[in-house]
Amino acid sequence: MDADTNNMPTPLRRWHEIVRDRDLSGLHGLLAEDARFHSPIVHRPQVGRVVTAMYLSAACQVLLNDSFRYVREVVSGRNAVLEFLVEIDGIEINGVDMIRWNESGRIDDFKVMIRPLKAIELIHRKMREMLAASTGA
Amino acid sequence: MDADTNNMPTPLRRWHEIVRDRDLSGLHGLLAEDARFHSPIVHRPQVGRVVTAMYLSAACQVLLNDSFRYVREVVSGRNAVLEFLVEIDGIEINGVDMIRWNESGRIDDFKVMIRPLKAIELIHRKMREMLAASTGA
Numbered sequence: 001m002d003a004d005t006n007n008m009p010t011p012l013r014r015w016h017e018i019v020r021d022r023d024l025s026g027l028h029g030l031l032a033e034d035a036r037f038h039s040p041i042v043h044r045p046q047v048g049r050v051v052t053a054m055y056l057s058a059a060c061q062v063l064l065n066d067s068f069r070y071v072r073e074v075v076s077g078r079n080a081v082l083e084f085l086v087e088i089d090g091i092e093i094n095g096v097d098m099i100r101w102n103e104s105g106r107i108d109d110f111k112v113m114i115r116p117l118k119a120i121e122l123i124h125r126k127m128r129e130m131l132a133a134s135t136g137a
Numbered sequence: 138m139d140a141d142t143n144n145m146p147t148p149l150r151r152w153h154e155i156v157r158d159r160d161l162s163g164l165h166g167l168l169a170e171d172a173r174f175h176s177p178i179v180h181r182p183q184v185g186r187v188v189t190a191m192y193l194s195a196a197c198q199v200l201l202n203d204s205f206r207y208v209r210e211v212v213s214g215r216n217a218v219l220e221f222l223v224e225i226d227g228i229e230i231n232g233v234d235m236i237r238w239n240e241s242g243r244i245d246d247f248k249v250m251i252r253p254l255k256a257i258e259l260i261h262r263k264m265r266e267m268l269a270a271s272t273g274a
Contacts, residue, residue, distance in 0.1 A: 043229060043253045072235075074218050079211045081218040083235070096250060098209075098220070098235060102251060113233060113250035116180045117257055124254060 002098070011114040012080050022064055028053050032106035040114040041124050056110060058130045062123065063093070078102070093119040110133070148238040149217050159201055165181065165190050169243035175249040177232070178261050193247060195267045200230070215239070225263070230256040 008016070014030050027051065035052040036045040037057075046055050063086055072083035082097040095114040102108045114120050145153070152158075165186065169263050171180040183192050185213040200223055209220035219234040231252040239245045251257050 038231075038252070041250045041254045043231075043255065072216065074211045074213050074216045076211050076213050080207065081211050081235075083232070094175075094180075094248075094250075095233070096218070098218075098233070112254075113231075113252045115175070115177045115248075115250045117178045117261060118180070120254055120257060 009075070009101070009105075011076070011079075011105050011107055012042060012075065012099065015097075015099060015107070019060070019064065019068075019070075019135075022060075024053075024057050027056060030107055032102050032104070032108035035106070035108050035110065038109075038111035039127070040112045040120055041127065046074070052110065054134070055131075058127060058134060059112065062126045062130055088122060091119055091122050093123065095119075143188075144214060146212070146217075146238070146242075147216070148242050148244055149212065149236065152234075152236060154198070156201065156205075156207075159197070161190075161194050162196060164193060167244055169239050169241070169245035172243070172245050172247065175248035176264070177249050177257055178264065189237075189247065191271070194272060196200070196249065199225070199263045199267055200232075226261060228256055228259050230260065232256075 011030060014026060018026055031049045031052055033049050035049050036047050037052040037055045039055065046052055065086060065088065066087040068084060070082050070084050070088045078101050080099045082099065084095050084097065086093050091108045093114060094116070095112060098111040098113070099107055100109040114123055138156055142201060148167060165172070168189055170186050172186050172204045173184050174189040174192045175182045176192065183189055194215060202223060202225065205223040207219050207221050211218045215238050217236045219236065221232050221234065223230050230251060232249060235248040236244055237246040251260055
């Protein structure tokens with residue numbers, strides 16, 4: 001669906017603009033200093049704005065091809081759950097972005113879950129390649 | 138958290154009662170005839186009330202130990218996303234129940250996603266054992 005961003009909480013509207021425009025330049029300013037990123041792969045969260053932005057950028061580079069779309073949006077209070085579908089390498093990936101923001105409208109918690117198992121395994125491989133490339137590891 | 142069920146939509150309140158009481162007897166009546174279950178493991182949904190009830194029962198038997206608790210609840214319209222934590226065999230499992238109900242208040246779509254990868258692999262094994270036992274396979 002095309003998100004109707006008019007009546008959305010501001011942080012959620014800004015996240016949708018980042019995804020729609022494939023433009024990550026506003027990402028850092030949207031994150032709280034103590035933002036945490038919880039990946040679908042690893043238990044331990046990534047802590048802090050810089051590392052959260054790095055992981056979200058890598059996730060965007062892996063996931064945001066032309067087939068990416070949000071298909072369900074559940075929002076209440078300062079929490080949003082955005083369900084997405086995307087096809088990569090012939091595999092359909094179904095996931096959720098679970099986004100929470102603080103009272104200042106900065107995202108302080110971003111969690112991603114993915115199904116089915118085959119999709120997680122693919123994303124695991126892609127993220128590893130992406131992060132290895134970006135850190136020169 | 139202990140869910141405050143007073144102001145909840147009826148199907149959601151009934152789901153919480155099933156989980157709280159570990160009593161699946163009301164499950165069949167809560168599901169729509171055309172209910173679908175989407176597992177964290179397999180792409181293809183399970184279709185129909187009987188098979189959905191079977192998968193949800195197996196999932197409850199695997200997941201509902203004493204450490205199970207819901208930690209975030211995002212509800213709007215006829216959709217709810219309930220985030221849970223549970224520890225099984227020393228592994229912390231973080232997941233969501235994504236529940237949608239129809240205009241008659243029957244659940245017609247139930248999707249589960251789980252993170253991290255290690256937790257999915259554990260649940261994959263447990264569910265396989267459970268379903269094999271219940272079908273005599």
